[in-house]
Amino acid sequence: MERDLKKIPSPSKGLLSSEELYEYILETSVYPREPEPLKELRHVTANHPRALMATAPDAGQIISMLLQLVNAKNTIEVGVFTGYSLLLTALSIPEDGKITAIDMNRESYEIGLPIIKKAGVEHKIDFIESEALPALDRLLKDPSNEGNFDFAFIDADKVNYWNYHERLMKLVKVGGIVVYDNTLWGGSVAMSEEDTPEFRKQGRQLTIEFNRLIAADPRVHISLAPYGDGITICRRIS
């Protein structure tokens, strides 16, 4: 029997006023337009014990639109997991586009890889199994990489977001876009310390600090948008 992949639950990260409202957005606007390979990858990832790590489909939809709006061809991804955001990037950039995808865990990438191959987009991906900071520093050692990227998506360890940002301000061209995931951290950024569940406390502090720094950074225009777990869209302006 054919599975109805539209029905796989994507848990709300709690930012909207009700689960029903989030479901409404997914059911009316996201799932009907989600490419089949992405549905399949979302389904495969749903069985993973850390399935919640995957980029939310509604965030994916706007990221795909941004990629196409800026005609992104050469992109960076930090934090691949099973590859939802990676596959959506690969499906959104042209045939000769390239994604430098960095994750220290190749095992999870391999869960999604058969679907990426079946979708015919593996040739666009250069997967680097590494800690992200040294990998970005290696890219920066080659001067031809400076300003050579049109787009970057960052979805890894929050403790390094500002370190990634400093490197991306050299790698991504002026006019290019950098998107940071989880910048509302389950809504905890607006909670008091006492009301914040223990497991969210450290991420909350790191996210608040990152949001403060990026809001004061004159090198970028920004928009913190409540898709998924919150995404901050930056456009490099200098």
Ligand SMILES: C[S@@+](CC[C@H](N)C(=O)[O-])C[C@H]1O[C@@H](n2cnc3c(N)ncnc32)[C@H](O)[C@@H]1O
């Ligand atoms: C939230 S998940 C990424 C989700 C992914 N964007 C998706 O759509 O499924 C975070 C990923 O970052 C990776 N990661 C965490 N810290 C890292 C680091 N310092 N260097 C490289 N990868 C890291 C983890 O291995 C994990 O796969």
